[in-house]
Amino acid sequence: MKIANQKSIAHTKAGMFEETRFEKIHNVIFQDSTVASILVAQEIAALIRDKENQNKPCVLGLATGSSPIKVYEELVRMHREEGLSFANVITFNLDEYLPMDKGNIQSYFYFMHEHLFNHIDILEEHINIPDGSVSSEDLYQYCIDYEMKIKAVGGLDFQLLGIGRTGHIGFNEPGSHYNSSTRSITLDHITRVDAAPAFLGIENVPRKAITMGIGTVLSAKRIVLLGWGGNKAEILKETIEGEITPEVPATYLQNHENTTFIIDEAAASELTRVKTPWLVTNCVWNDNLKLKAVVWLSELTEKPFLKLTDKDYNNNGMSGLLTEEGTAYDLNIKMFNKLQHTITGWPGGKPNADDTNRPERATIPKKRVIIFSPHPDDDVISMGGTFDRLVEQGHEVHVAYQTSGNIAVSDEEALKFAEITQSLCPECEETEAIISFLKNKTDHDIDSVEVRKLKGLIRRSESLGATRYFGLEDANVHFLDLPFYETGTIKKNNISQEDIDIMCDIISTIKPHQIYAAGDLADPHGTHKVCLDALFESLKILKTESYMKDCWVWLYRGAWHEWESFQIEMAVPMSPDQVLRKRHAIFYHQSQKDGVMFQGGDSREFWVRAEDRNHLTAKKYNDLGLSEYAAIEAFKRYHF
Known part of the structure; x- marks a missing residue:
């Protein structure tokens, strides 16, 4: 199963897709990231089987991070329950921290084996993950060899991507060149901050990484980028609707002929057609959309609800709403009252009060x-x-x-409490074991x-x-x-x-x-x-x-x-x-x-x-x- 690409949908039928006219990369919005991940896994599985039928290897570019986890889970399920074989699959991972030992639980080597490779029948020699332990003397040649190995097997048939808040794909941080190849790179501070929870503190996050280049990624025959959650919404809008710029490396994907972004509703929330649909198409106005539009207009004009005028609505693409409501005066009062009725000092409901316009019930006084x-x-x-x-x-x-x-x-906080406990109970073996573990961790x-x-x-x-x-x-x-x-x-x-x-x-x-x-x-x-x-x-x-x-x-x-x-x-x-x-x-x-x-x-x-x-x-x-x-x-x- 393949999700249609940009050229076949968004651009060949532009008249039917007026609401996407600001978008330069084909994207599909799903309510649920799990459902979306299953569809992506199905496309990968179909490609693997097609290549197997042709007696050819299937070359996959793989990503790490939270975004592809459900995709890998579904691929593992299909292997176990549907007989999907990975014997003909060759994989190349996008990146790895530098320096990073393979045995470290934060390494991408560990991640990929934990989530995918340990559970399928892929040949060990077909797994390629950048080596974070390579010496500085050998690093330059190692990156060249990694690049040549991809080319030697015919290039990437399918590249799976996530996106970072800096707009990085792989670890191609802002400033990366369009034609860049596999290389070492210094990580952006925001990237390291985002990785800090996994490393239990930013001071433990490596400052460098090995990554496939932008040129390497763009050479893939098919690219699917996954974007989940509201914290990716702003960068996805910039990537999908903005101009191509090295400051947002993911925008380079606008030039790829066969790329699809798979995103959930939260990640899509800043796209023009989602955030302000009245700017791109005719809307069916319900009360919730009316309130959303009036709040947006109030913030745009820096005017309170009751000071908005007919001209404010007409000049900002909302004449259709006024036609339906009659006048700005009537609409403003209606939306003002709707928002005012959300305010209450009684979150459990106010006993013996008229709760017609209150958010909670007055009945059941003790809840x-x-x-x-x-x-x-x-x-x-x-x-x-x-x-x-x-x-x-x-x-x-x-x-x-x-x-x-x-x-x-x-660990420092835990050690402090353990040592206090030990001072109160010097003979406690469990406390001694905790202290020993923490000091030698x-x-x-x-x-x-x-x-x-x-x-x-x-x-x-x-x-x-x-x-x-x-x-x-x-x-x-x-x-x-x-x-x-x-x-x-x-x-x-x-x-x-x-x-x-x-x-x-x-x-x-x-x-x-x-x-x-x-x-x-x-x-x-x-x-x-x-x-x-x-x-x-x-x-x-x-x-x-x-x-x-x-x-x-x-x-x-x-x-x-x-x-x-x-x-x-x-x-x-x-x-x-x-x-x-x-x-x-x-x-x-x-x-x-x-x-x-x-x-x-x-x-x-x-x-x-x-x-x-x-x-x-x-x-x-x-x-x-x-x-x-x-x-x-x-x-x-x-x-x-």
Whole structure:
């Protein structure tokens, strides 16, 4: 199965595809990255079988990172269950860190064997991965030889790519030349920051790499680039709609005759036809799209809703909306009221109040609430003010920490606690084993069970400190320790029935009227996504239960992002005092406070980033013409 290429769709039928006129690379948008990955795997499998029938080798260029993981999983499944053979396949990986030992669990050699090669019948001599241990004296000739080896087998039949936030493909960073070949390169700081979680800190990320060149990639007969998650949205827009420039190496793919970008909805969110469809085609205007358009126009013109004029709408491609609504005056008031009705100081509903225009129900004055937190600090970081309000307003609040969060505790932090424990219990053999392990740990080592247990206990004690500060009893704090997470490495297992059973058990026990959960899908293969999938699968199983008829699900965003103004369905304002209370709750998570490696490209500490985000949400509301608040936490309802 092959997904049609750029020339056969987007450009030969331009009149039928007016909405894509800004796009210079063919792309297909999928709602679900897993479904998309399966289709890509099917295309690769069809190519392998076709080459096998011709008695020819199939030469694949392969990528690493989170983007192709599901593709590899599906190829492995097809090998096991459908007899797909890789005996005629020759692979060339795009890149490898330099220096990097093959046995290092962060090496791409390890990654490829872990995710693909160990599970299929490919011949070992057909696997080609740049050697990160090659000496500096031999590096130049090694790169030439790698290039010549690709040419010797007839070039790449299919190249699988991901894309970095700098626009790099492979490790071809900004400034890479169009005709570049396999070579060593210095990694961009942003690339190293993005890799920092896997290496447990940016200081451990190599500064150099070996990579196939742009020219090598472009020589492939077929190219498919995968892009998942909202953190790739901006660079994908720049790549697909922008001009060709060495500052965004992926834009070179505009010149390739047979390239397709496979992206999910979050990754496509900045494309013109998705973000502002009224600029490229006639729209069917529902209330949600109207609000999105009016928010966009308000931000573009720097005017609050109620000051927008007919001219503002007509001059910015929105005359069709005015034709439908009548006048700017009527539309402005309608959208102003819609946004205003999202604001409430009563996230559990205000008892004995008219809730016609409130986001939550006034009925059931004392609600049973579950706050699901993927890691042991997402609850206070993302919705600490709302959490505090729910407890203060008398609801029966439960917090369920879905994972132990042990991977985010540094070895230095764990060693500190182990040494304190040893001073209190000098004869404790388990503590001695932990200290010995941590002091002798190498890049090849995965944390022992005992070390993971200690790191998990550190996160537990911090969580209990924060929940007690908000006045929550310990009996209402639940540590689920979902099994998918407990691998000791950044790579986690797939969701299992055991994970879903644990989720079902706590929901069926508490029978909640409200569920809060992290809906941040910036990384579609990350912990937040797996935790959300576990919730969604549980809701499918339990939705017919009588108590679920009264259950509403509210999604909050993760540590670094907020819902767009037009997406928000419940906005909970915070006073300056409540902002301080949220800050103090976050401070209980001391192991995460300084230098944590999961902060992406932002050097601010968690509490600063959280406060700035809440202040910005409040400012956006104020700029749109609504009341001025110190801070706002935002939620979107999920209908199951």
